[in-house]
Amino acid sequence: MTRRAGAVTRGAIASAGALAAAIAVAAPAGAVPGTPGLGPLGTATVHGDIYSTDTIPGVGPGTQTGVRASIPGGTCSSVFVGSDGMPVALCTAYVGTDPLETTPPMVVLLDPATAAALARMQLAKGALLGGVYGYLDDQDRVVVADGAGVLHAVGHARDSSGAWTLTDEVIADLGPLIRDGDYVTGLAPGVDGRIWFVTVNAVVGTVVPGDPASARILDLPADAGQPPGERVSNGITVRPGGASVMTSRALYEVDQGEDGQPHIRWRRAYDPGAARHPGMLSHGSGSTPTYFGPNQDDYVAYLDAADQSTLFVLDRASGDVRCAMPAFATTLHPETAAPDGRLIEGPAQSENSPIALASPGGGEWSLIIANTYGFQYFPMAVDGPAMPAQAPYRGGMTSIATDGSGCTRQWTSNTRTATLPKATTGDRLIHGLSYGDAPDSGVLGDVLTSGIAQKTGPVFYTAIDADTGDEVVRSFVGTAPVDEPMELTGTVAPNIGDGDGPGVYWQGTVGRMLRIGPPAG
Numbered sequence: 001m002t003r004r005a006g007a008v009t010r011g012a013i014a015s016a017g018a019l020a021a022a023i024a025v026a027a028p029a030g031a032v033p034g035t036p037g038l039g040p041l042g043t044a045t046v047h048g049d050i051y052s053t054d055t056i057p058g059v060g061p062g063t064q065t066g067v068r069a070s071i072p073g074g075t076c077s078s079v080f081v082g083s084d085g086m087p088v089a090l091c092t093a094y095v096g097t098d099p100l101e102t103t104p105p106m107v108v109l110l111d112p113a114t115a116a117a118l119a120r121m122q123l124a125k126g127a128l129l130g131g132v133y134g135y136l137d138d139q140d141r142v143v144v145a146d147g148a149g150v151l152h153a154v155g156h157a158r159d160s161s162g163a164w165t166l167t168d169e170v171i172a173d174l175g176p177l178i179r180d181g182d183y184v185t186g187l188a189p190g191v192d193g194r195i196w197f198v199t200v201n202a203v204v205g206t207v208v209p210g211d212p213a214s215a216r217i218l219d220l221p222a223d224a225g226q227p228p229g230e231r232v233s234n235g236i237t238v239r240p241g242g243a244s245v246m247t248s249r250a251l252y253e254v255d256q257g258e259d260g261q262p263h264i265r266w267r268r269a270y271d272p273g274a275a276r277h278p279g280m281l282s283h284g285s286g287s288t289p290t291y292f293g294p295n296q297d298d299y300v301a302y303l304d305a306a307d308q309s310t311l312f313v314l315d316r317a318s319g320d321v322r323c324a325m326p327a328f329a330t331t332l333h334p335e336t337a338a339p340d341g342r343l344i345e346g347p348a349q350s351e352n353s354p355i356a357l358a359s360p361g362g363g364e365w366s367l368i369i370a371n372t373y374g375f376q377y378f379p380m381a382v383d384g385p386a387m388p389a390q391a392p393y394r395g396g397m398t399s400i401a402t403d404g405s406g407c408t409r410q411w412t413s414n415t416r417t418a419t420l421p422k423a424t425t426g427d428r429l430i431h432g433l434s435y436g437d438a439p440d441s442g443v444l445g446d447v448l449t450s451g452i453a454q455k456t457g458p459v460f461y462t463a464i465d466a467d468t469g470d471e472v473v474r475s476f477v478g479t480a481p482v483d484e485p486m487e488l489t490g491t492v493a494p495n496i497g498d499g500d501g502p503g504v505y506w507q508g509t510v511g512r513m514l515r516i517g518p519p520a521g
Contacts, residue, residue, distance in 0.1 A: 035049075035050055035189055035191050036138070036189070036191065036192075036193050037137050037138055037189045037193060038050065038135065038136070038137065038138060038189045039080065039082050039083060039135070039136035039137060039138055039140060040081070040082065040083050040136075041056075041057055042055065042056030042057050042058070042491070042492070043056065043080055043081040043082075043136070043491045043492075043493050044080055044082070044135055044136040044137075045080075045135045045136070045188070046078045046133055046134075046135070046235060046489050047235065047237075047288060047290075047353055048422065050188055050189065050191075050237070050238040050239070051237060051238075051239065051290070051291040051292065051296055051297060051356075052235070052237040052288050052289065052290045052291065052353050053290060053291070053292060053355065053356040053357070054290075054353060054354075054355040054356070054420070054421070054422050054423060055355065055356070055357055055422070055423045055424070055425055056422055056423070056424050056425065056491065056492045057424070057425055057426065058424055058425070058426045058492065058493075058494060058503050059424050059426040059427040059429075059492075059502060059503050060424045060427060060429050060431050060463055060492050060502065060503050060505055060517075061461075061492075061502045061503055061504060061505055061516055061517035061518065062427070062463075062473065062502045063473060063475075064502045064517055064518040065461050065473065065475035065477070065516055065517070066516070066517065066518065066519060067477050067478070067514055067515070067516055068113070068114050068115045068514075068515040069115055069478070069512045069513065069514050069515065070110070070111075070114070070115040070116045070117055070512065070513050071117075071511065071512055071513075072089060072091055072108045072110070072117045072120075072508070072512075072513045073091070073093055073094065073106070073108070073117065073120065074091035074092050074093035074094055074106060074108075075091060075092050075094075075486065075488070075508060075509075075510050075511075076089040076090065076091035076092075076108065076488065076508030076513055077090055077091065077092065077488050077489060077508065078090050078133075078134070078488070078489040078490075078491075078508075079110075079489070079490060079491055079506045079507070079508060079513070080135070080136040080142065080491065081112075081136075081491060081493035081506065082136050082140030083138075083140055084140050085112050085493075085494075085496065086109060086110070086112060086140065086156060087109075087110040087112055087115075087493070087506055088107060088108070088109055088110065088136065088140075088142050088154075088156070089107070089108045089110060089508060089513060090105065090106075090107060090134050090142065090144060091105070091106050091107075091108050091508070092104070092105060092106075093105070093106045093120075093122065096122045096125070097122070098122050101125060103125065103380075104122050104123065104124070104125040105122075105123045105124075105125065105126075105144070105146065105147075106120055106121060106122045106123060107120070107121045107123070107142050107144065107154045107166060108120050108513075109156045109164055109166060110506075110513060112496055112504075112520070113496055113519075113520035114515070115506075115513050115514065115515040117513075118156075118164040119156065119164045119165055119166045120166070121154055121166040121168060123144065123146040123147075123152065124146035124147045124148045124150065125146075125147045126145075126146065126147020126148065126183040126184075133185060133186040133187055133188075133235040133236070134187055135187060135188060135189060137153060137189070139153070139155060140155065140156070141153040141154055141155040141169070142154045142155075143171070143187060143189075143195070144187070145174070145183075145184035145187060145197065147183060148175050149173065149174040149175035149177070149178045149183070149184055150170055150172070150173050150174070150175060151170070151171050151172040151173070151174065151184075151187070151195065151197075151207075151209070152168050152169070152170060152171070153168070153169045153170075153171050153209075154166055154167070154168050155167045155168075155169070171195075171209035171210060172195065172207045172209055172210070172212065172215070173212065174197065174205070174207065174215065177203075177205065177215055177217050178199055178203070179201065179203075181201075182199045182200055182201045182203065183199060183200050184197050184198070184199055185198060185199060185200050185232055185233065185234075185235075186198040186232065186234065186235040186236035186245075186288075187235075187236070188235070188236050188237070188238040188243070189238070190206060190238055190243075190256070191238075191239075191240045191241075192256075193208060193209075194206040194207060194208055194214070194256075194260055195207055195208075195209060196236055196238050196243050197236070198232050198235075198236045198245050199232065200231055200232055200233070201228075201230075201231060201232075202219065202220045202221055202230045202231060202232050202245070202247045203217050203218065203219050203220070204217070204218050204220055204236070204243065204245055204252075204254055204262050205217035205218065205262065206256060206260040206261075206262065207260075208260070214260060215260075216257075216259065216260045216261040216262065217262075218254070218261070218262040218263070218264070220245065220247065220252050220254075220264065220267075221247070223264055224250075224252070224264055224267045226249075226250075226267075229248075230247040230248050230249045230250065231247060231248045231282060231284070231383070232245065232246070232247050232248070233248070233281050233282040233284070233286070233383065234246050234285075234286065234287065234288040234353070235288040235353075236288075237288055237289045237290065237291055237300075239291055239296070239297035239316075240297070241255060241256055242254050242255040242256050242262075242265065243256075243262070244289035244291065244300050244316075245289075246284075246285050246287055246288065246289055246302060247284070248272060248282055248283060248284030248285070249269060249270070249272055249284060250267050250268060250269045250270065251267070251268045251270065251285075251289060251300070251302055251314075252264055252266075252267050253265040253266050253267075253300070253316065253319060265317075265319070266318070266319035268314065268319050270285060270302075270304035270305070270306075270312075271304045271305065271306035271310075272284045272285070272304070272305045272306075273305040273306055273307055274307070274387065275384075275385070275386065275387035276382065276383070276384050276385065276386045276387065277305065277347070277349045277373060277386060277387075278373065278374050278375070278376075278386040278388060278389070278390050278391040279349055279351060279371075279372040279373040279374045279375040279376075279391070279393065280305065280349055280351050280372065280382075280386070281351055281377060281381060281382050281383060282382070282383040282384065283305070283383065283384055284305050285302060285303055285304055285305050286303070286305070286349070286350055286351030286352065286372070287301075287302040287303045287350065287352075287353055287354065288353040289301070289302045289353070290302070290353050290354045290355075290356045290367070291316065291356075292356035292358075292365050292367075293316075293365075293404060294363075297316055298315075298316055298404060299313050299314065299315065299316055299322060299402075299404050300313075300314050300316045301313050301314075301354050301356065301367050301402075302314075302354070303327050303349075303350050303354070303369065305349065307347070308326055308332075308333055309326070309327040309328065309348065309349050309350065310324055310325065310326060310327060311324065311325055311326070311327040311354070311367065311369065311400055311407065312324045313367070313402050313404065313407060322402075322404050322405055323402055323404075323405065323406050323407035324407070325400065325407045325409070327348065327349075327350065327369055327398070327400075328344050328348035328369070328371055328396075328398055328412075329342075329343050329344065329398065329409060329412055330343055330344045330345070330346065330347065330348050331343050331344070331345050331346060332346065332347060336409050337409070337412070338398070338399075338409040338410055338411045338412050338469075339411075340411050340412060340469065342411070342412040342413070342414060342469070343412060344371055344394060344395075344396040344398070344412060344414070345392075345394045345438075345441060346373070346374075346391070346392065346394055347373050347374075347391070348371040348373050348394075348396070349371065349372060349373040350369050350370055350371060350372055351372040351375070351487060352369070352370045352372060352420050352421070352487070353420075354367045354368060354369050355367065355368035355369075355421065355422075355423050355430070355466075357423050357425070357428070357466055358425075359401075360428075363403055364401055364402065364403045365401070365402055365403075366399045366400070366401055366410060366466060366467075367399070367400045367401075367402060367407075368397060368398070368399045368400075368421070368423065368430060368466065369397060369398055369399075369400070370395075370396075370397040370417050370420070370421050370432075371394070371395055371396045371397060371398075372393075372395075372487060373391060373393070373394070374390070374391035374392050374393035374394065374449070374450065374454075375393050375418065375454075375487060376390060376393070376450075376451050376452065376454055376455065377486070377487070378486075390450050390451045391450060392438070392441075392445070392446045392449040392450050393416065393418075393435075393438075393449050393450070393454050394414075394416065394438050394449065395414070395415065395416030395417055395418065395434070395435065395438070396412060396413055396414045396415065396416070396417075397412075397413050397415070397417060397421065397430075397464070397469075398410075398411065398412045398413070398469075399411050399412075399466070399469060410467075410469070411468060411469030412469060413464055413469040413470075413471065414437075414438075415434050415462050415464060415471050416434050416435040416436070416437070416438060417432040417433070417434045417462065417464075418432070418433055418434055418435055418459075418484075418485035418486070418487060419432045419433045419485045419486075419487060419488055419489065419490060419507060420432070420487060420488070420489040420490075421464075422489075422490065422491065422492060423466055424492050424503065428465065428466045428467060429463040429464065429465065429466060429472065429473075430463065430464040430465075430466050431461070431462075431463055431490070431492060431505050432461075432462060432485075432490075432507075433459055433460065433461060433462070433477065433483075433485040433490075433507055433509070433514075434459070434460050434461075434462040434474075434485075435454065435457065435458075435459065435460075435480075435485075436457060436458050436460065455480050455481045455484050456479075456480050456481060457479065457480055458476055458478075458479055458480075459476075459477055459478045459479060459480055459483045459484070459485060459509070460474050460475060460476055460477060461473070461474070461475045461477045461505065461507075461516050462474050462475075475516075477514060477516060478509065478512065478514065480510075481510060481511075482509070482510065482511040482512065483509040483510070483511060483512055483514070484509055484510040484511075485507075485509055486509065486510050488507065488508045488509065489508075490505060490506050490507030490508065491505075491506050492504065492505050492506070493506065495517055495518055495520065495521060496520035496521050501518060501521075502517060502518050503517060504516065504517035504518070505517055
């Protein structure tokens, strides 16, 4: 079934062709190797690739940080850029009109030169912020689940007048397989043409697009003999022959049978802490698991949610611990400080997936983790009360080096990054939007960095050296609350007409979509 959404504007015709050429020159074209159905490497998934490394080929904008911005009509949790050069965002609309309702998910097509919204399509509402873990297929269509469990492939095209429209093809209906009150929260393409999915209530499955009878599901806690109640608030990470799923109580490594049926390879419980930490969306780990290694999936990294969070690196095949250490060096626990001596003030946790960046010489990887403790989310986005109810947001991130057998802290940064950071491999920089420096600790400083107070003031584009932790670029791009970063996800793509030059950083905020980089060529 296919439907078409009317265009809201014209333009970007020449821009699309120019940027498609830039992508062909500046970034690996086509799918992730061995992943049929996926768009360009780095810009087609929320976490960069099916392994959730949060890395992107090419380079960022560097010091060319000019801003073009638009008001897309909602808060855009993620943005993709296809082989045709057109950015497409997954957003939560403030108000939907078809039908009239608040906070439905929508797909927005953007002008690659100006960031203007070219066309929009509203989807059926489910869980708040549903659809955040979609991906871009090899036809430059956003694959996303709506609130009814229907998988859509939303494409874009120009009509006879040159105006942009969005098209919608239903590729699977998972509704009959999902219990009432449950929703699809994560999607990823498998290497065999199947689509992997996971629901809020920890049901994992696969389906062949266009073949309803091919769907196979597995209730993870029930199959593992666990009581009901485990929930999933993160995405699903895929590898050849299986996937990794983080629930609110355990990490599951799942294999896929020949008929597509998932089977649990192993389950590893972790310490979820006494309650939801401030700066976390749910009571449990915030990590989408990260695969890495010589064969891309030798190891899997994640964080627990204990009061002092631990980074674990496991052998993917066996589930054995290869190394583990405190995720952060803080003023409360300074024992594992890096040689730079920097510490994160107060407690530290992470709602974000670790970046896995290979070393220039090979054989070692940097696992880069951002601290989100104290970050204030919208009340309707979190699952349950936090303990304490709020806390100062000090931010910062750290890098831990591993060869799969040991872990060593490399550096700590105190930049207050407030988006999901992404690393570009060409310049080895980590990109994000950040608040200004935190005021000195004390009663006033804690008040100014806690709760709603942290949502006002200047917002900066920052780039951090992935090898040293030094902040090398800081440029003012907006002011919160309009440009509140809200831990949203951006991406980096080649610039129009200049594929060998600085790239463009695309990032949504609460109120706008930002295009940060050099002008279109």
